Amino acid sequence: MGLLTGKRVFSIMALCMMVGLLLLPIVVALPSPAIGEEAPAGDAVKKDGDKVEKGRDVYYKTEGIVVGAPAPKTTDGPKDYPRYNFESRVLLWFANQQHLYYGSFVLAVPIFCMIIEFMGVVTKDKALAKRYDQLAYDFIKISLTAYSLTAILGGILIFTFLTLYPAFFGYLSSIFRPVMHIYALMFVAESGTLYIYYYGWDKMKEGFLKWIHLSMSVILNIIGTLLMFLANSWIGFMMSPAGVDEQGRYLGNIWHVIHTALWNPLNLHRILGNMAFGGGVVAAYAAYKFLAAKTDEDRAHYDWMGYIAMALGVSFLIPLPFAGYWLMREVYAYRQQMGITLMGGLLAWLFIIQATMIGILFLSTNYYLWQAMGRMRGAEKYQRYIKYLVFLLVCGFLVFITPHTMVMSPAELKAMGGQQHPVLGNFGVMSAKNGGINVIITTTVLSFVWYMRGNKVSTVSWAKFGNIFMGVFFACAYVNIIWLAIYGYYIPANVRVGLSVPQVATTLSCLFFMFALNSVMMRGAKQMGPIEWGKISVRSQYALIMLATAFTWMMALMGYIRSSVRLFWHVNEIMRDNSPWAYTHTVGFAANMISFNVLFFWISILFVFWMGSLAAKKVPVEAKAGIPGNVPQPAASH
Amino acid sequence: MKALMSLGALIGVAGLVLLGGMIFDVIPSTTVRLVEGYMPMQMLFEFACFVAGFAGLSYMMSAVGMPFPRFWQGIGFWAFVLLYLKYRVYPPIPFSVRAMYGTVTLVAVFMWISANEEDWKKFKQPIMNVLDAQTGMNKLLRYAYLVLLPILIGGFSYNAMKPKSEEPIELRTVHPAPPASTKVHGKTYTLQTSQNPYRVNPEGKYDQEFSNANIVEQGMGRLMKPNANPWDDKNTGYLKYVREGGEIFFQNCHFCHGDNLNGRGLHAFAFNPIPANFTDPGTIAQLQETFIFWRVSKGGIGLPNEGFPWASVMPPWEQHLTVDEIWKVILFEYWHTGYYPRTWD
Incomplete structure (x- = not known):
C-alpha cells in the first residue's frame, strides 16, 4: 500500500512537472514582449529625438510604433548570400524537408500513442487492452529514436540558414525575437515530457497511475502542437506577412506577426497532414515487418498493427482535402495572384501531380480494405460488387486528375482546335474536381462500411430496413455530389465555391451517419467467422507501402508548392530574394528533388526501424510470449 | 436479375460493334454524337453503360457455360478503354492525357482482377x-x-531515342497570375478591388446581382428576361452599355474570337493556338473582370514571364480603345456567354 502511495505521489509529481514544463516557456516569456517593445523604441528615440515613428500594419491595417529595422535589401554577394559551390537553395530545401519529415513523424506518433493507449484503457477485453498498450509502447519507442534525429536535423537546418542566408535569417529572427526562446523552451518541455512519458510506462501501467500516464500523453501532445503552431507562424509570415509595415519594420505586436492570414489554415492542414503521414509511416513499418516475419504470430501482430495504423492515418486523410480547400480559399482571399499562380498558373501542373498522389492514396486505401476482407469469412458476398466500386473510384479519379491546360505538341493543339478540349476541358475546373474527390471519398467510406460488416450478419429486427436505408443514403449521396458538380457550371463563381459545403457535408454525412448506423446494426451481430489476422495477401502490404510512399512524396510536393508560390520573395512583398536562385525550378527538377528527399527519408527511417529492432531483440522471449491469445482476435478492433 | 443482365449484355455487344465500326472507319465516329453542353457527362454515362454491358455479357457467357477467362477480361477491358479514348472521343485527346488515363485504367484493372x-x-x-x-x-x-x-522493348527504346523533327511539347500557362495592379491610360487599377464601372443597376450603383439577372441563359442563347434585350434602343443603363460593348466587339474582336465568342472567328485558324473560347467554362467564367481588363489592355505582348511561350498575338488594346470601351466590351462578353465574373465575397 505504502509503495502504491509512493508511486501515486511520484506519478502526480511527474504530471505536475510536465504541466510545469508546459507553462515554463509562457512564464519565462512574459516580460519579453515588453522588452521587445521598449528596447528598439529606445533606438528610435536616439535616432529621432523625442519623435516616435509610427507605421501601418500591411495586413491588419492598424497603426503601431515602429520598433524594428526595415527588411534588408540584399544584394548578391558573400555578405548576404555566402555559398559553397552549389545552389544554396537546394541545400536548404533538403535540410528543411528532412527536418519536416521527422518533425511531422515525432509529432504525429505521440498522438497515435495517446489514442491507442486510451483505447487500451477503455477496452474491457483485457487481452486486447494489453495488446493496445504494447502497440502504443512500440510506437513511442520508434518515435524516440526519430526524436533525436529530428533535433539533429533541426540543428543542421539552423546552421544552413545561418551559413547560407544570414541576412534573411537575421531579419526573421529579429521579427520573431519575442518568441524565439519560447520556441527553444518548448523543445525542452517536449523532450522532458517525452522522456518522463516513455520511461514511466512500466511504472504506471495500472489503475489510477495509468490514467495519470494517459494524461501525460495529452500534455505531451499539447506541447508538440504548440511547438508546431509556432513553427508554422514563420512560414505563415513568409507567405502572408502581418505585424510589420511596408518596409518590413516590426510594429511591436507579436500576435499580429504570428496570427497571419494563413496561419490557422496552415495549422489545421499540418495537424491532419502529420497524422496521415505518421499513420502511413507506421503502417509501412508494419508492412515491412509483416513481409519479413517468419512466424504466424508475428504476421498476425504486424497485420493488426498495419491495419490500426492505416485506419488512424486514413481517418485523418479523409478530412485533409477539405482542410486543403480551406487553405486555398484563404490564399485566394489573401492574394488573388498567389491563388492563380498555384491553381491556374505557374504551379498548376504540380497540382495535377498532387491530385494524382491524392488519388493514389485513396486507391491504395480501398485496395487494402478489399484485400483485408479476404481474411474474413463471410466477406465474400461483397467481392462481386468490388468492380463497381473500382468504376466509381476511377471515374472520380480521372475527373480529378484531368488538367485544365493539357500538355501537348503544337500539332495536337491544332488538331484539338483550341487550348481547351471541349469534352475533357470541363473536367479541368474546380466544380468537376470537387465532385470527383467527393465521389472518391464517399466510395472509400463505403469500402470501410463493407469492411466493418464483412464477417458479420446483423441480428437487429430492422436489419433489412437498415440495409435498404444505407443503400438509398449512399445512392442519394452520389446523386447529390454529382448533381452539385454539374450545377456548379451554371452559377456565379462565388456561389460555386460555396457549393463545396453541401458536397462536403454529404460526404461527411455518409462518414458519420453510416458509420454510426452500421455500428448500431452490428451490435450483437452474428459472426460468420473470426478475422484471421496474418492471413492477408502480401499485395495488401505493398498497398500499405505505396500509401506511405505516396504520403511522403505528396508532403514534399506540397511543401515545395507552398514555398515556391512566394516566387522571388523571401517574405512576400516585403523582402525580395536577390540571390541568383530567385527563379522557380522546372517541374522536372522539382520532381527529381522531391524524389531524392523521399528516398533519403525512407533510407534513414529504415535505419531508425533497424535501431528499434535491435532494442526489441533484447526483450526476453517470455515477455513476448506473454501476450495472451497469440493471434489477435477481432473483438472490437474495428 | 437475369433480364437485367441480358439487357446489359445487349448493350455491351451493341457498344462493341459500334466501337469496332469506328476503329475500322466503317461507322463514322460522329454516328452517336457527343452533344455540345452535355459532352463530359455523356462520356461518363457512355462509359458506365459499357461497364454495365460488359458485366452483363460476362454473366450471360458464364450462364451458357462459356465463361470468358478473367485474364482476357482484364486485358480486353484495358484495350477497350484505350481504343475508346482514341477513336470515340473527338476532337482527338492529346497523347499526354491519354497516357494518364491509360495508366489509371491499367491500375484499375489490376485492382479489379486482384481484389x-x-x-x-x-x-x-x-x-x-x-x-x-x-x-x-x-x-x-x-x-x-x-x-x-x-x-519489342528494343523497338520502343529505338523510337524513344530517335531524333525527332516534331515541334517540342509546350507546357503553356493559359492564365498566368496577374500583377497586383496595372496602369492603363495613366491610371493605376488594383486588380483585387477594381470594378467594372458599367455593371450598374438602374440607380447607377455597382450591382452584380442585377446584371446577372439580365444576361443570356448559359448554353441556351435565350434572354433570361424577355424584355431585357440590349439591342432594343429603348433600354438604358446596363443593357445600353452591353449594346455599346457589343458594337465594339463586332468592330474589333469578332474577327478572331468569333461572332459566337467561341474563339472561331474569321482569322482564328491562322493562329495556333486559336484565340480564347469565351464559351468554355475554363476561360472568362473562371476569372475576375479585372483579370480580363488587364489581359485585354496589355495583350499578348504584356504577358508576364510566367506566360511563356507567350503564344498570343492579341494586340495591347489600350493602344486602340479607351478604358471605357474596354470595360464595356468585357461587359458584353459576360452577357453574351451567360457567365458571371468571378468574385471573392
Missing part, C-alpha cells in the same frame, strides 16, 4: 502456364515471348 485471391489466381493462371511450359503450345509461346519481348 480477391480467387480472381487473382484466375488472372495469373495463363501467365503461369506459359512460364511453366508444361504443354507444347505453352513451350512455343514461351520461346516466342523470349524472342518478341526484347525486340
Whole structure:
C-alpha cells in the first residue's frame, strides 16, 4: 500500500512537472514582449529625438510604433548570400524537408500513442487492452529514436540558414525575437515530457497511475502542437506577412506577426497532414515487418498493427482535402495572384501531380480494405460488387486528375482546335474536381462500411430496413455530389465555391451517419467467422507501402508548392530574394528533388526501424510470449 | 436479375460493334454524337453503360457455360478503354492525357482482377502456364515471348531515342497570375478591388446581382428576361452599355474570337493556338473582370514571364480603345456567354 502511495505521489509529481514544463516557456516569456517593445523604441528615440515613428500594419491595417529595422535589401554577394559551390537553395530545401519529415513523424506518433493507449484503457477485453498498450509502447519507442534525429536535423537546418542566408535569417529572427526562446523552451518541455512519458510506462501501467500516464500523453501532445503552431507562424509570415509595415519594420505586436492570414489554415492542414503521414509511416513499418516475419504470430501482430495504423492515418486523410480547400480559399482571399499562380498558373501542373498522389492514396486505401476482407469469412458476398466500386473510384479519379491546360505538341493543339478540349476541358475546373474527390471519398467510406460488416450478419429486427436505408443514403449521396458538380457550371463563381459545403457535408454525412448506423446494426451481430489476422495477401502490404510512399512524396510536393508560390520573395512583398536562385525550378527538377528527399527519408527511417529492432531483440522471449491469445482476435478492433 | 443482365449484355455487344465500326472507319465516329453542353457527362454515362454491358455479357457467357477467362477480361477491358479514348472521343485527346488515363485504367484493372485471391489466381493462371511450359503450345509461346519481348522493348527504346523533327511539347500557362495592379491610360487599377464601372443597376450603383439577372441563359442563347434585350434602343443603363460593348466587339474582336465568342472567328485558324473560347467554362467564367481588363489592355505582348511561350498575338488594346470601351466590351462578353465574373465575397 505504502509503495502504491509512493508511486501515486511520484506519478502526480511527474504530471505536475510536465504541466510545469508546459507553462515554463509562457512564464519565462512574459516580460519579453515588453522588452521587445521598449528596447528598439529606445533606438528610435536616439535616432529621432523625442519623435516616435509610427507605421501601418500591411495586413491588419492598424497603426503601431515602429520598433524594428526595415527588411534588408540584399544584394548578391558573400555578405548576404555566402555559398559553397552549389545552389544554396537546394541545400536548404533538403535540410528543411528532412527536418519536416521527422518533425511531422515525432509529432504525429505521440498522438497515435495517446489514442491507442486510451483505447487500451477503455477496452474491457483485457487481452486486447494489453495488446493496445504494447502497440502504443512500440510506437513511442520508434518515435524516440526519430526524436533525436529530428533535433539533429533541426540543428543542421539552423546552421544552413545561418551559413547560407544570414541576412534573411537575421531579419526573421529579429521579427520573431519575442518568441524565439519560447520556441527553444518548448523543445525542452517536449523532450522532458517525452522522456518522463516513455520511461514511466512500466511504472504506471495500472489503475489510477495509468490514467495519470494517459494524461501525460495529452500534455505531451499539447506541447508538440504548440511547438508546431509556432513553427508554422514563420512560414505563415513568409507567405502572408502581418505585424510589420511596408518596409518590413516590426510594429511591436507579436500576435499580429504570428496570427497571419494563413496561419490557422496552415495549422489545421499540418495537424491532419502529420497524422496521415505518421499513420502511413507506421503502417509501412508494419508492412515491412509483416513481409519479413517468419512466424504466424508475428504476421498476425504486424497485420493488426498495419491495419490500426492505416485506419488512424486514413481517418485523418479523409478530412485533409477539405482542410486543403480551406487553405486555398484563404490564399485566394489573401492574394488573388498567389491563388492563380498555384491553381491556374505557374504551379498548376504540380497540382495535377498532387491530385494524382491524392488519388493514389485513396486507391491504395480501398485496395487494402478489399484485400483485408479476404481474411474474413463471410466477406465474400461483397467481392462481386468490388468492380463497381473500382468504376466509381476511377471515374472520380480521372475527373480529378484531368488538367485544365493539357500538355501537348503544337500539332495536337491544332488538331484539338483550341487550348481547351471541349469534352475533357470541363473536367479541368474546380466544380468537376470537387465532385470527383467527393465521389472518391464517399466510395472509400463505403469500402470501410463493407469492411466493418464483412464477417458479420446483423441480428437487429430492422436489419433489412437498415440495409435498404444505407443503400438509398449512399445512392442519394452520389446523386447529390454529382448533381452539385454539374450545377456548379451554371452559377456565379462565388456561389460555386460555396457549393463545396453541401458536397462536403454529404460526404461527411455518409462518414458519420453510416458509420454510426452500421455500428448500431452490428451490435450483437452474428459472426460468420473470426478475422484471421496474418492471413492477408502480401499485395495488401505493398498497398500499405505505396500509401506511405505516396504520403511522403505528396508532403514534399506540397511543401515545395507552398514555398515556391512566394516566387522571388523571401517574405512576400516585403523582402525580395536577390540571390541568383530567385527563379522557380522546372517541374522536372522539382520532381527529381522531391524524389531524392523521399528516398533519403525512407533510407534513414529504415535505419531508425533497424535501431528499434535491435532494442526489441533484447526483450526476453517470455515477455513476448506473454501476450495472451497469440493471434489477435477481432473483438472490437474495428 | 437475369433480364437485367441480358439487357446489359445487349448493350455491351451493341457498344462493341459500334466501337469496332469506328476503329475500322466503317461507322463514322460522329454516328452517336457527343452533344455540345452535355459532352463530359455523356462520356461518363457512355462509359458506365459499357461497364454495365460488359458485366452483363460476362454473366450471360458464364450462364451458357462459356465463361470468358478473367485474364482476357482484364486485358480486353484495358484495350477497350484505350481504343475508346482514341477513336470515340473527338476532337482527338492529346497523347499526354491519354497516357494518364491509360495508366489509371491499367491500375484499375489490376485492382479489379486482384481484389480477391480467387480472381487473382484466375488472372495469373495463363501467365503461369506459359512460364511453366508444361504443354507444347505453352513451350512455343514461351520461346516466342523470349524472342518478341526484347525486340519489342528494343523497338520502343529505338523510337524513344530517335531524333525527332516534331515541334517540342509546350507546357503553356493559359492564365498566368496577374500583377497586383496595372496602369492603363495613366491610371493605376488594383486588380483585387477594381470594378467594372458599367455593371450598374438602374440607380447607377455597382450591382452584380442585377446584371446577372439580365444576361443570356448559359448554353441556351435565350434572354433570361424577355424584355431585357440590349439591342432594343429603348433600354438604358446596363443593357445600353452591353449594346455599346457589343458594337465594339463586332468592330474589333469578332474577327478572331468569333461572332459566337467561341474563339472561331474569321482569322482564328491562322493562329495556333486559336484565340480564347469565351464559351468554355475554363476561360472568362473562371476569372475576375479585372483579370480580363488587364489581359485585354496589355495583350499578348504584356504577358508576364510566367506566360511563356507567350503564344498570343492579341494586340495591347489600350493602344486602340479607351478604358471605357474596354470595360464595356468585357461587359458584353459576360452577357453574351451567360457567365458571371468571378468574385471573392
